[in-house]
Amino acid sequence: MYFIDKESDLIGKEIAFTHFARFAEAMTIVTKDKGIFVFNAEIDEDDNEGISIYRAPTARRYILGDEWLRKQLNKLGIITNMDINL
Numbered sequence: 001m002y003f004i005d006k007e008s009d010l011i012g013k014e015i016a017f018t019h020f021a022r023f024a025e026a027m028t029i030v031t032k033d034k035g036i037f038v039f040n041a042e043i044d045e046d047d048n049e050g051i052s053i054y055r056a057p058t059a060r061r062y063i064l065g066d067e068w069l070r071k072q073l074n075k076l077g078i079i080t081n082m083d084i085n086l
Contacts, residue, residue, distance in 0.1 A: 001034050001036060001073075001078060001079045001080070001083050002034060002035055002036070003035070003036050003037075003038070003054075003055075003056040003059045003060065004031070004035045004036065004037040005037075005053055005054075005055050005056065005059075006053070007037075007051075007053070009035070009037075010029065010031070010035075010037060013031040013032070013033065013035060014031060014032040014033075015029060015030070015031060015032070016030050016031060016032045016076065016078065017029075017030040017072065017073065017076060017078065018030070019069055019072075024066075025040065025062065026038050026039060026040045026054060026062055027039055027040065027041070028063070028069065030073065030076075030078055034078050036059060036063060036073075036078070037053070037059075038053070038054040038058075038059040038062055038063065039051045039052060039053045039054060040052050040054075063079070064079075064083075064084060070084065
């Protein structure tokens with residue numbers, strides 16, 4: 001498992017899993033080579049859109065703190081029990 005912190009690093013990657021739940025704090029894209037990209041979309045009061053990309057420590061807390069997401073990624077072999085227990 002490793003964390004992707006630039007959109008451009010997704011270019012050429014094959015997607016293994018996505019999580020875009022309506023009421024989730026963030027959205028997640030996981031690549032087949034076990035890269036994890038976590039971000040949230042923001043719209044300001046002037047309807048300007050942007051995204052905020054989670055850096056590795058924040059992304060790790062988010063992924064491991066969401067029980068459903070953690071279990072799904074563990075089933076897929078993206079994260080291991082060792083990753084969870086660190």
